[in-house]
Amino acid sequence: MAPRNKLFLGLFIHSTALNELEYLHNTAVCVDGKGTIVAVEKDCDEDKAKQTVFPRLGWVEAEVEVVKAEEGQFFFPGFIDTHIHAPQYPNAGIFGDSTLMDWLDTYTFPLEASFSDLAKAHRIYNRVIRKTLSHGTTCAAYYATIHVPATNLLADLCHERGQRALIGRVCMDQTPPAYYRDESAEASLAATRASIAHIRALDPTHSLIRPIITPRFALSCTFPLLQQLGTLAAETGLPIQTHISENKTEITLVKQHFPRSLTGAADDSYAGVYDAAGLLTARTVLAHAVHLTEGEAALVARRGAKVSHCPCSNSALGSGAAPVRRLLDRGIGCGLGTDVSGGYSPSVLEAARQAVLVSRHVVFMGEAGGGRERAKLSVEEALFLATRGGAEVVGLEGRVGWFGVGMEWDAQLVGLTVVREDGEVEEGDGGGDVDVFGWESWPDRVAKWVYNGDDRNTKQVWVRGRVVHTRK
Known part of the structure; x- marks a missing residue:
């Protein structure tokens, strides 16, 4: 079976310069069966992607795998x-x-x-x-x-x-x-x-x-x-x-x-x-x-x-x-x-x-x-x-390291622990030591991840569009 096209939805964070991270909220990234990013659409949900992006790419909805970042999660380059x-x-x-x-x-x-x-x-x-x-x-x-x-x-x-x-x-x-x-x-x-x-x-x-x-x-x-x-x-x-x-x-x-x-x-x-x-x-x-x-x-x-x-x-x-x-x-x-x-x-x-x-x-x-x-x-x-x-x-600057059309999908889905109003978290969260309470800015959340994060926050990993790790 040929590799499937993939639609990734949610928040994408990547470096645009040495001292600058870009936060792409409510964004859709389309990755073809070869593992290459073919579209990055801002302000785009699943319905909009299916209605406007799929036809432009010639994609058939039934043949596309959809991956969504949930609350407290974001996609980051590998x-x-x-x-x-x-x-x-x-x-x-x-x-x-x-x-x-x-x-x-x-x-x-x-x-x-x-x-x-x-x-x-x-x-x-x-x-x-x-x-x-x-x-x-x-x-x-x-x-x-x-x-x-x-x-x-x-x-x-x-x-x-x-x-x-x-x-x-x-x-x-x-x-x-x-x-x-x-x-x-x-x-x-x-x-x-x-x-x-x-x-x-x-x-x-x-x-x-x-x-x-x-x-x-x-x-x-x-x-x-x-x-x-x-x-x-x-x-x-x-x-x-x-x-x-x-x-x-x-x-x-x-x-x-x-x-x-x-x-x-x-x-x-x-x-x-x-x-x-x-x-x-x-x-x-x-x-x-x-x-x-x-x-x-x-x-x-x-x-x-x-x-x-x-x-x-x-x-x-x-x-x-x-x-x-x-x-x-x-x-x-x-x-x-x-x-x-x-x-x-x-x-x-x-x-x-x-x-x-x-x-x-x-x-x-x-x-x-x-x-x-x-x-x-x-x-x-x-x-x-x-x-x-x-x-x-390592000589891969034109292929990986950020999210752009033509780049290869080497990425990780990072999940932080969202603390509920009662101070508890969802059962089975397993998010590690990065607790977010909802009032932190996203730059603050990323800083908490850098200083407190570990492999428990790495929920899924892809190389060239292929899933190579899933946290169980």
């Missing part, structure tokens, strides 16, 4: 997680007293190395996909492991479950323990090509799944491997994801491992190493960027590379507070990443909440420079980063 380590999900919330480098050796590498066991990989990957979808994440940029079969399995499962994803086999031929690294730069490149070939065969048009070239971070790769991956990116036109300037110790080690005499870079900065290898491009996603120098920020901006801001992880591992406003003012596109399991939660809403709070810490610590108060991010700005900003970071 979240985009621009940085998440899928195999690390079982370790979410486990840090000990570690900082980044110790944490990798103690918790991360041993877990990832075990993904040679495909049954274990299946169990974990299936869970992390289900969990992120339940939090409204319609697209995720996943790091996998060095194992080709397990990486391919992650792509297969995302495709089967309907989650949009960028899937990257992790490349590393130095620094991690000998039990968990590629044998050589050549072996790493060959394994990466094999995974790319599998994903391309799985989804030739990249309608849902796309491969992404993934040097883990500079210290994990020899410079010849970085160069070969840069060449591969230029050859294939594929996006790139990696880490940069997350931790001060890491930055010092990068300078020691990659002197200018080795790389030929203009300087020995972290960004300079990637640039010399051909890995700093308009398709590059740089996670963290906590401690970028002014020169590095300028270089990143010139190359058009983007940043995934991971506030939960940066706080949990004690890496620092990224000055996001300074990056935005430089013209650097930014999105949000959960960075599971450096980050403790698979929720992009939690990342948005922490992005607002961490921006205040930047002010408290005096790291914002002039105009310190400007460093603070608003709720509206955090939600932009979670949706439209994230879409730009």
